[in-house]
Amino acid sequence: MAKKPPDDSPKIDDRPFIDANSQARSRYGRFNLAVIGGTGVGKSSLVNAVFARDLAAVGKGMPLTSGVNYYHDESLGIWDFEGFEIGTQASPAAALRSHLATIAARPADEQIAVVWFCVLADADRLTRADVEMIRELDAGGLPVILVLTKVDWERNPVTARYSMPHDTEEFRDWLEKPVDNAGRPIHLPIQRVIATATRDRHGKGTGHGLGELVEATLELSPRNEKDAFRIAQRLNLPWKRQMARPVIAAASAAAAAAAAVPIPVADATTLAPIQMTMMGRIATIYDLELTSMLSTSALAQLAAQLSGQALARSFLKLVPVAGSVINAGVASSITAATGEGWMKLCEQVHTGRIDPDKVSDVIGEYTPGIVSVVSKLALRKIGKH
Numbered sequence: 474m475a476k477k478p479p480d481d482s483p484k485i486d487d488r489p490f491i492d493a494n495s496q497a498r499s500r501y502g503r504f505n506l507a508v509i510g511g512t513g514v515g516k517s518s519l520v521n522a523v524f525a526r527d528l529a530a531v532g533k534g535m536p537l538t539s540g541v542n543y544y545h546d547e548s549l550g551i552w553d554f555e556g557f558e559i560g561t562q563a564s565p566a567a568a569l570r571s572h573l574a575t576i577a578a579r580p581a582d583e584q585i586a587v588v589w590f591c592v593l594a595d596a597d598r599l600t601r602a603d604v605e606m607i608r609e610l611d612a613g614g615l616p617v618i619l620v621l622t623k624v625d626w627e628r629n630p631v632t633a634r635y636s637m638p639h640d641t642e643e644f645r646d647w648l649e650k651p652v653d654n655a656g657r658p659i660h661l662p663i664q665r666v667i668a669t670a671t672r673d674r675h676g677k678g679t680g681h682g683l684g685e686l687v688e689a690t691l692e693l694s695p696r697n698e699k700d701a702f703r704i705a706q707r708l709n710l711p712w713k714r715q716m717a718r719p720v721i722a723a724a725s726a727a728a729a730a731a732a733a734v735p736i737p738v739a740d741a742t743t744l745a746p747i748q749m750t751m752m753g754r755i756a757t758i759y760d761l762e763l764t765s766m767l768s769t770s771a772l773a774q775l776a777a778q779l780s781g782q783a784l785a786r787s788f789l790k791l792v793p794v795a796g797s798v799i800n801a802g803v804a805s806s807i808t809a810a811t812g813e814g815w816m817k818l819c820e821q822v823h824t825g826r827i828d829p830d831k832v833s834d835v836i837g838e839y840t841p842g843i844v845s846v847v848s849k850l851a852l853r854k855i856g857k858h
C-alpha cells in the first residue's frame with residue numbers, strides 16, 4: 474500500500490497533469506471513420522479488432538436516420554452504415570448522398586476522415602449499387618478503402634504460409650482492374666483493396682490483414698487527423714512510442730533549461746510541473762483517461778514523488794557523489810527516465826496487461842529510480858576523472 478506524503482510536505486499541484494491530458498486530448502481531437510456494408514459482413518468485428526472497443530455496446534449512440542448510426546467516445550467516432558442495404562432503397566447512392574450531406578453539416582469533430590467500404594470476400598463482384606455508392610463517396614472527397622471481409626485464409630501445412638481462396642483472389646484482381654460484363658473498364662474510385670479476417674472459419678484466431686488495414690487508414694487520413702488515428706487505434710504500438718518520444722525529449726530539454734542555474738535539491742519541486750505535463754501528454758497518446766486511471770490520492774502521491782521531497786531524501790544519501798544541487802544534466806536525466814518509465818506503464822495499461830485500477834499500486838515500479846539515475850550519472854562523472 475502506498476504511503477501518503479507526510480503532512481509537512483510541500484503542497485503539490487496535480488493540475489499540470491490533468492490539464493496536459495485534457496489539452497492534448499482536445500488538440501489531437503477525435504478520429505472519425507465511416508464503415509459501410511450490409512448487415513453481417515463483419516463491420517463491427519473489424520472496428521473491435523482495430524480499436525479494441527465495442528462502441529456500439531458502450532459508447533454514446535446517435536441514430537442519424539434509420540440504418541445510419543454515430544457511435545463515439547472521446548478519441549474515436551464511428552459512422553456505422555448498418556443495415557443500409559442495397560436494394561432496400563430505390564437508389565442507395567442517392568440515399569448515401571443525402572446522408573453525407575447531413576453529416577457534412579454536423580460539427581467539425583464528427584467529420585469522416587476515411588471510409589471502410591466492406592464487402593464479403595466470397596461475393597464475386599461488386600453490385601452496381603456498390604459502385605455507385607463508392608463514386609458518391611469519392612465525389613464527397615472521402616478516401617475509400619475497399620475491405621474484403623471474412624476472408625477464409627488457409628494455411629499451407631508445408632510452407633506455413635497463409636493464402637486466400639482462389640475465388641477471393643479473383644475478386645481482388647477484379648477490384649484492382651474492374652471491368653463490366655462486356656470487358657469494358659469501370660471507373661471505381663477506391664484507394665486500396667485489403668483482404669481481411671477477424672477470425673478463422675471456426676471463430677478462432679487473431680485475424681489477418683488488419684495491420685495492412687491500419688497502415689492504409691493512416692496513410693489515407695488527412696494530415697491533421699493522423700495523430701488522432703494513431704491514438705484511437707490499438708494495433709500498432711510503435712506509432713505510439715514514436716509520438717511519445719518527442720514529448721519526453723521536449724520535457725527533458727525543458728527540465729535542463731529550468732536547471733541551467735543549478736536548483737538546490739530542496740527546491741526540486743520546480744521540475745514537477747514539467748514532468749507531470751509530460752506524463753499527461755503521454756497518457757493521451759495511449760488514449761488513457763488519467764482521472765479514471767489514477768485516484769486523487771494516487772495523483773497526490775505521484776506529485777509528491779516527483780517533487781523535492783522524494784528527491785531530497787534520495788539525494789541526501791548521494792550528496793558525496795552527486796552534490797547538493799540539481800544541475801541541467803541531472804534534471805534532464807531524471808525527466809527522461811520518468812518519461813520512459815511512464816510510457817512503459819501506459820503501454821502495459823493500454824495493452825491490457827495492467828488493470829487501470831491497479832496503476833496506483835504499481836506506479837512506483839515504473840517511475841524512475843531517482844537513486845539509480847543519479848548513481849549512474851555520478852559513476853560516469855567519476856569514470857571521467
Ligand SMILES: Nc1nc2c(ncn2[C@@H]2O[C@H](COP(=O)(O)OP(=O)(O)O)[C@@H](O)[C@H]2O)c(=O)[nH]1
Binds near residue numbers: 510514622623676
Ligand atoms: N468466419 C468469420 N466470421 C466473422 C468474421 N468477422 C465477423 N464474423 C462473424 O460474422 C458475424 C457478423 O459480424 P458483425 O461484425 O456483427 O457484422 P456487422 O453486422 O457488419 O457489424 C458475427 O457472427 C461474427 O462473429 C471473420 O473474419 N471470419
Ligand SMILES: [Mg+2]
Binds near residue numbers: 516517518555
Ligand atoms: Mg454491426
